[in-house]
Amino acid sequence: MKSCSLTCKWLAAIVLSALLGLSAWVTWDNWGRFVVTADAAPADTLPAQQALARGEYLAHIGGCIACHTNKGGAPLAGGRGIDTPFGAVFSSNLTPSQTHGLGTWTATDFQNALHWGRSRDGRLLLPVFPYNHTSVFTSQDVQSIFAWLQTVTPVDNEQPAHRLTWPLGTQPVIAVWRSLFFNPTPFKENANESAEWNRGAYLVQSAGHCAACHGQRNTLGSFPAVDDLSGGFLSPQMWLAPSLIDASQTTIANSTVNDTADLLRIGQSHSAHASGPMAEFVQHSGQYLTQADALAIARYLKSKSKADTPSSTSRSLHMATSSPAAQTLYQTHCASCHGKNGEGKPHAYPALAGNPAVVLTQPENLIQMALYGGYGPSTEGRPRPFGMPPYLFTLDNQQIADVLNHIRSQWGNQAPAVSPIQVDHVRAASY
Amino acid sequence: MKTPFSLLLASFLCLASLGSHASDIAERIKPCEACHGNQGRAGPDGYYPRLAGKPASYLYNQMENFSQGRRRYTMMRRMMEPLSPQYQHEIADYFASLQVPYLPPSVKTTAPSTAQMMRGKQLALQGDSSLNIPACNSCHGDKLMGNSANVPSLLGMPAAYLGAQLSAWSQGDRTTIAPDCMADIAKRLTADDAAAVTGWLSAQPIPQKTTAIKTARTDSHVRCGSAPELHGAMK
Numbered sequence: 300m301k302s303c304s305l306t307c308k309w310l311a312a313i314v315l316s317a318l319l320g321l322s323a324w325v326t327w328d329n330w331g332r333f334v335v336t337a338d339a340a341p342a343d344t345l346p347a348q349q350a351l352a353r354g355e356y357l358a359h360i361g362g363c364i365a366c367h368t369n370k371g372g373a374p375l376a377g378g379r380g381i382d383t384p385f386g387a388v389f390s391s392n393l394t395p396s397q398t399h400g401l402g403t404w405t406a407t408d409f410q411n412a413l414h415w416g417r418s419r420d421g422r423l424l425l426p427v428f429p430y431n432h433t434s435v436f437t438s439q440d441v442q443s444i445f446a447w448l449q450t451v452t453p454v455d456n457e458q459p460a461h462r463l464t465w466p467l468g469t470q471p472v473i474a475v476w477r478s479l480f481f482n483p484t485p486f487k488e489n490a491n492e493s494a495e496w497n498r499g500a501y502l503v504q505s506a507g508h509c510a511a512c513h514g515q516r517n518t519l520g521s522f523p524a525v526d527d528l529s530g531g532f533l534s535p536q537m538w539l540a541p542s543l544i545d546a547s548q549t550t551i552a553n554s555t556v557n558d559t560a561d562l563l564r565i566g567q568s569h570s571a572h573a574s575g576p577m578a579e580f581v582q583h584s585g586q587y588l589t590q591a592d593a594l595a596i597a598r599y600l601k602s603k604s605k606a607d608t609p610s611s612t613s614r615s616l617h618m619a620t621s622s623p624a625a626q627t628l629y630q631t632h633c634a635s636c637h638g639k640n641g642e643g644k645p646h647a648y649p650a651l652a653g654n655p656a657v658v659l660t661q662p663e664n665l666i667q668m669a670l671y672g673g674y675g676p677s678t679e680g681r682p683r684p685f686g687m688p689p690y691l692f693t694l695d696n697q698q699i700a701d702v703l704n705h706i707r708s709q710w711g712n713q714a715p716a717v718s719p720i721q722v723d724h725v726r727a728a729s730y
Numbered sequence: 731m732k733t734p735f736s737l738l739l740a741s742f743l744c745l746a747s748l749g750s751h752a753s754d755i756a757e758r759i760k761p762c763e764a765c766h767g768n769q770g771r772a773g774p775d776g777y778y779p780r781l782a783g784k785p786a787s788y789l790y791n792q793m794e795n796f797s798q799g800r801r802r803y804t805m806m807r808r809m810m811e812p813l814s815p816q817y818q819h820e821i822a823d824y825f826a827s828l829q830v831p832y833l834p835p836s837v838k839t840t841a842p843s844t845a846q847m848m849r850g851k852q853l854a855l856q857g858d859s860s861l862n863i864p865a866c867n868s869c870h871g872d873k874l875m876g877n878s879a880n881v882p883s884l885l886g887m888p889a890a891y892l893g894a895q896l897s898a899w900s901q902g903d904r905t906t907i908a909p910d911c912m913a914d915i916a917k918r919l920t921a922d923d924a925a926a927v928t929g930w931l932s933a934q935p936i937p938q939k940t941t942a943i944k945t946a947r948t949d950s951h952v953r954c955g956s957a958p959e960l961h962g963a964m965k
Contacts, residue, residue, distance in 0.1 A: 371798030582812055636760075671805065672761050677814035684812070685757065688764035689805060730804075 354447025361506035365583035499599025559597035565680035582676035652710035786826035850930025
């Protein structure tokens with residue numbers, strides 16, 4: 300075998316030491332701080348009863364209960380499967396079970412998990428748990444959640460193994476990923492804004508974890524910035540989370556804060572209905588918001604929602620047009636509820652004319668509704684929602700595209716055309 | 731004097747609210763009719779099962795099973811998951827209360843052979859003790875029209891739907907609260923036996939008078955978690 304020349308040896312040494320240096324940095328970045336100092340849990344200044352109430356409230360509105368409860372399973376005992384573009388992961392058991400839950404955890408352990416994404420045994424947690432958002436929580440709120448979790452009924456339910464392709468989910472991969480994409484971001488108050496605005500900002504960035512869906516991720520599934528509300532796409536589910544800063548994509552800018560608060564708590568306002576993953580948010584989290592907190596969120600979001608310059612991409616796309624066949628489909632299947640002129644019925648069926656959700660450039664949400672229809676969530680403000688029939692079996696891809704192109708081109712609506720292949724992609728999604 | 735009057739008023743108010751509720755609920759269950767047919771009498775393509783007149787608790791249990799993942803079917807999960815138990819009860823009660831005509835038995839492309847029909851009839855009415863398969867009518871009522879509590883009728887549904895259910899039960903795609911008696915039975919049925927019994931059931935006419943049967947069993951051994959009234963059935 301030919302021996303390496305001097306230059307080659309030097310190169311190898313440089314590459315090797317660079318790799319070693321990088322590994323050392325990644326290791327220090329992820330575990331180093333625990334060698335130096337472990338965060339001591341602060342003394343909780345809230346009286347015990349108040350802390351429990353706040354903890355339960357935050358666990359509801361933060362979606363802890365939603366994600367950590369399996370369908371038909373015991374509350375917070377984990378095991379719920381969450382589909383990600385990288386495979387299915389299963390939530391952990393948050394009950395105070397000694398064997399499989401948080402029974403042996405201390406408040407400091409819990410704070411490390413929420414603020415640093417690190418488990419009690421030192422393992423780095425999978426970033427499906429949105430610890431960029433939980434790092435925003437004040438220590439007092441973290442302690443309140445922990446105090447309440449310790450009072451729920453313990454269930455000895457083991458967390459199922461994740462279904463990720465090796466090496467995804469291994470500690471070195473999570474460590475590198477974290478060094479690239481995770482920085483704890485404790486909440487920074489904006490002194491120029493009101494207390495209500497700051498409360499809204501805090502909730503959006505912490506418990507609400509709105510950016511988890513409404514923020515942008517790269518192909519490695521990076522954490523969006525906690526205040527990135529520029530819109531995202533949930534690819535396994537095939538639902539679009541519209542941009543909350545582009546005023547044309549939602550009703551936030553043009554409706555009152557009361558309307559937006561209604562959407563969050565009831566699932567329905569004068570001008571908008573929550574559906575898909577947003578309806579799940581309302582069902583499991585939003586409906587538990589106090590009116591004051593919902594209004595604070597609405598006010599913060601309204602301050603972020605700005606009229607955008609029309610993007611050149613949407614202009615260059617082929618625009619939707621109607622046809623006599625599409626007109627007939629609309630009259631046959633849609634008009635009895637949504638009205639002859641897409642005006643809808645108050646408190647029951649949303650208007651299609653002038654509805655931002657109807658004219659989103661990406662049509663996936665509209666296709667989902669046409670295929671599956673369905674009900675919004677039962678909430679205190681709307682215990683018996685009206686629903687929409689599914690057309691999955693009644694209309695084919697071409698017909699769905701036709702009728703959607705009709706509603707995307709009538710009554711002042713203008714949006715890019717929907718193609719049958721786009722309908723087919725949503726049909727094929729597993730959600 | 732005061733009490734009878736307030737009673738009268740209360741009953742009147744109750745009737746009035748029921749009346750308005752009934753008309754309102756008919757509008758609210760429109761999504762169901764897309765597959766289950768007008769007033770839930772059966773699906774337009776003959777596949778989707780009839781809801782009208784089914785026992786309210788049975789319908790409610792299915793809605794819960796779909797939303798909690800014990801019964802797997804994407805469309806039904808998506809429909810039911812957002813609804814509160816109270817609303818699901820209301821919808822179940824509404825469909826249970828509907829007494830609407832049955833559609834004629836579904837047309838099959840291939841008629842089962844006589845031998846198959848004989849075997850189907852035997853399984854439905856006598857069972858097969860050598861395979862530990864009880865007769866359908868030992869739980870689903872002597873006329874196979876179910877009971878008023880938790881057990882559904884087996885008539886008036888297409889063979890394809892019945893077959894799909896037996897298959898789902900044996901594969902674990904349809905389950906219910908344990909103990910899951912139908913899963914046990916379905917797993918003991920061969921494919922031929924499942925085809926025979928579903929073929930025979932789907933060919934039967936609907937009895938003119940279908941009074942709700944009461945299943946009175948004395949054995950306290952629980953066999954079916956979803957139908958406590960059957961305790962001790964299927965020896």
